[in-house]
Amino acid sequence: xxxxxxxxxxxxxxxxxxxxxxxxxxxxxxxxxxxxxxxxxxxxxxxxxxxxxxxxxxxxxxxxxxxxxxxxxxxxxxxxxxxxxxxxxxxxxxxxxxxxxxxxxxxxxxxxxxxxxxxxxxxxxxxxxxxxxxxxxxxxxxxxxxxxxxxxxxxxxxxxxxxxxxxxxxxxxxxxxxxxxxxxxxxxxxxxxxxxxxxxxxxxxxxxxxxxxxxxxxxxxxxxxxxxxxxxxxxxxxxxxxxxxxxx
Numbered sequence: 620x621x622x623x624x625x626x627x628x629x630x631x632x633x634x635x636x637x638x639x640x641x642x643x644x645x646x647x648x649x650x651x652x653x654x655x656x657x658x659x660x661x662x663x664x665x666x667x668x669x670x671x672x673x674x675x676x677x678x679x680x681x682x683x684x685x686x687x688x689x690x691x692x693x694x695x696x697x698x699x700x701x702x703x704x705x706x707x708x709x710x711x712x713x714x715x716x717x718x719x720x721x722x723x724x725x726x727x728x729x730x731x732x733x734x735x736x737x738x739x740x741x742x743x744x745x746x747x748x749x750x751x752x753x754x755x756x757x758x759x760x761x762x763x764x765x766x767x768x769x770x771x772x773x774x775x776x777x778x779x780x781x782x783x784x785x786x787x788x789x790x791x792x793x794x795x796x797x798x799x800x801x802x803x804x805x806x807x808x809x810x811x812x813x814x815x816x817x818x819x820x821x822x823x824x825x826x827x828x829x830x831x832x833x834x835x836x837x838x839x840x841x842x843x844x845x846x847x848x849x850x851x852x853x854x855x856x857x858x859x860x861x862x863x864x865x866x867x
Contacts, residue, residue, distance in 0.1 A: 622824075623825070623832070631781075631836055632836055632841070632842035636842065638839075641845050645685075645849075648848045648852045649688070649689045649790045652690060652848065652851060652855070653690055656690040656691060656694050656855070658861075660693070660694040663863075665772065666725055666772070667721065667726040667772050669729065669774045671683070671728065671781060672732065672776070673682065673733065674810075676785045677785070678780065680835050682778065682847050683697055695726045700715070700730070700732055712736045716729075718730065720765055720771065729768050734823055736752050736754055738820065742812050755822075766811050774833070774851065778835050779836055789807060819863060
């Protein structure tokens, strides 16, 4: 694919869209997702893996809450990948990820993912570029394995937030009592590496694109939620699933 330049892609919703109409449409899509997720669980032939990546405060938690809220908890799971613990560091970098791959009938959401190992570690130079390329190749093999042998459809979203909006959201975590629990002084440190993270992400989009990335403008939460919900809804519809029937 052609190289993606994040600086050339807007972080805001298209100006022609009506916010209230889109929010109403998103509500309708959520109702559809409730039925489609039940169908996925019942048919038990396919699995869905949703990968959410983005800068700190890009709205990953909000997207999960907004899109998955109508679904049966038995058929949806979320895994947040934080800094690896000692046991995980004793294995290859995909070991902790593979065990959370979704079984048939399930929707699994990765809030951050295996891509952290070619982003954070690269930005901070904990791993050299030669090893990063080897990891990217391993990621392609891993996603191919899930797709071909696990009957898993992978949806990869990059939530594209502007540095200005990120700064506003991080600041809000210091003043809004309902969001103070999210405050992490480390986020302010990581924000200083904005340009390096952007470059690292652009390399990921270029080299790990067998499963295509969707760049989602994320400054406007209502639009971000619509794009993620619609993409999931359309993907589930494309599977042409059917409820199992009694035999004999």
